[in-house]
Amino acid sequence: MxxxxxxxxxxxxxxxxxxxxxxxxxxxxxxxxxxxxxxxxxxxxxxxxxxxxxxxxxxxxxxxxxxxxxxxxxxxxxxxxxxxxxxxxxxxxxxxxxxxxxxxxxxxxxxxxxxxxxxxxxxxxxxxxxxxxxxxxxxxxxxxxxxxxxxxxxxxxxxxxxxxxxxxxxxxxxxxxxxxxxxxxxxxxxxxxxxxxxxxxxxxxxxxxxxxxxxxxxxxxxxxxxxxxxQKAIDVVRFDLLLAAQFAAYRQRIVTGYDPVIRDPETGEPMWQTDSQGNVRLDSQGQPIPLVSSPGRPGVDRLMVFPGADTNVFDLPESNLSNYVTVVNNLVQHLAAVSQVPPQYLLGGLANLSGEALxxxxxxxxxxxxxxxxxxxxxxxxxxxxxxxxAGDDEMPSEVIWGDGQARSFSQTVDGIQKLISIGFPVEAGLEMLPGATLEKVRRWMTMMDNEQKRVVEIAKEQSMVTTEDEPDDDPDGD
Structure with a gap:
């Protein structure tokens, strides 16, 4: 090049x-x-x-x-x-x-x-x-x-x-x-x-x-x-859910035929709020703020009075948020199916499952x-x-050993390994099947097993020597 x-x-x-x-x-x-x-x-x-x-x-x-x-x-x-x-x-x-x-x-x-x-x-x-x-x-x-x-x-x-x-x-x-x-x-x-x-x-x-x-x-x-x-569809429905929860999740009180604005009795024009110097107060949009009469705040022991012969008071029912929740859950389940991720990872809902069910x-x-x-x-x-x-070596074909990341029942795994070892399956290969086992851990376990077996053999030899020394001679007189 x-x-x-x-x-x-x-x-x-x-x-x-x-x-x-x-x-x-x-x-x-x-x-x-x-x-x-x-x-x-x-x-x-x-x-x-x-x-x-x-x-x-x-x-x-x-x-x-x-x-x-x-x-x-x-x-x-x-x-x-x-x-x-x-x-x-x-x-x-x-x-x-x-x-x-x-x-x-x-x-x-x-x-x-x-x-x-x-x-x-x-x-x-x-x-x-x-x-x-x-x-x-x-x-x-x-x-x-x-x-x-x-x-x-x-x-x-x-x-x-x-x-x-x-x-x-x-x-x-x-x-x-x-x-x-x-x-x-x-x-x-x-x-x-x-x-x-x-x-x-x-x-x-x-x-x-x-x-x-x-x-x-x-x-x-x-x-x-x-x-x-x-993901976009889920976000849109979640936005709709939050809007409904904020503005339509409770009963809406409606009053018709009632004008709360205080008006001049002679001209009928609205009367405006003024400051201490007599200047008309303006809102954030630059519009004058009218004087408003309050019928009172709702409460268990309070009475609200609306003047006017044509005044009607009624309410609207609250929105049912469960419909939004159902749609969100359905969209998440669709996402789980397409991505091959178990739905319980995204939605929860599974508990006390057996190893086979999990x-x-x-x-x-x-x-x-x-x-x-x-x-x-x-x-x-x-x-x-x-x-x-x-590193200065020749190419060497090699493979990586993947850890077992699948959810399994530990007791069933151990029971299966024991059965394999009992029919002659290599112990080291069996230890590699344990959840969380790595090559380093398996080698350390095998070394520990060898050391323990050597120690058992040494203890057996020591006990054998002690037993031999304690045995009486056939001829106590030495004849």
Missing amino acids: DEAVARERLEVGLAALLQQAPEWLELEKYHRGEHDLPFSPRGIGTEYADLREISKAPWLRLVTKTPVQRLRVDGIRSSRSANADEARWANVWKANGLDSRQRIVYTDAVVHGRGVFGVWPNVKDRTKPIVRPESPRGIFISPKEDDPFESDWAIKAFGAPGLKWFEANPATTAIIYDESRFVRFQRIGDEWVVTKSAVNPLRRVPFVEFSPSVDAEGRHESMIKPLIPA AAAESTLAALVADMQLSFGASFEQVMNLAGIA
């Missing part, structure tokens, strides 16, 4: 990032619960505007977090020895804090259709390569012409640090990568200047995409984008998580291969 090719790719990559920026911002807003307000007529008052503001509910954030919280990598396994796997786990996974950072990539994958991990050699310690999440906002990966699932080249563009996520941040630095070289550009004024060009030590594009849904042409699809209309209620979520693990697991294999190359 010479400078001319790098500049051509720079132009293409920056244009692609600029094109995807509006959609990225919209999806991020909905994920964070900071999306647009529900529809309302123009010119609404402050009181209506406040209700409109609080009518938003971050349902899509919960939809995103529900499967992501079930995704957790607990270890890696390769064709090498267990000690080699432990060393790679410590130098790659633990050294880069991926226990917590892995969820950044999962969240981006669900929200934006793709998350990105970047891999690069560590000049300070070659054995511990740099593996970190990258924002898909600033990464564009161009696929090969004959294979949309293989990366041809990529651009990483970023601007000034410290800006908020919703603020525009024009790129000031851009790096172009392909399998042979990387070229770093710096924007000075309106011109991009090459500041560095060197050989790519990985011999690969250093980015790996994580996508829960990709088609045959390599296009990624956001999981929350199809849910945005449902597993059945979460079957759709379990299927979604299993599908995501399959897709993300293949991406993690590429990440670990790149990490091995960055």
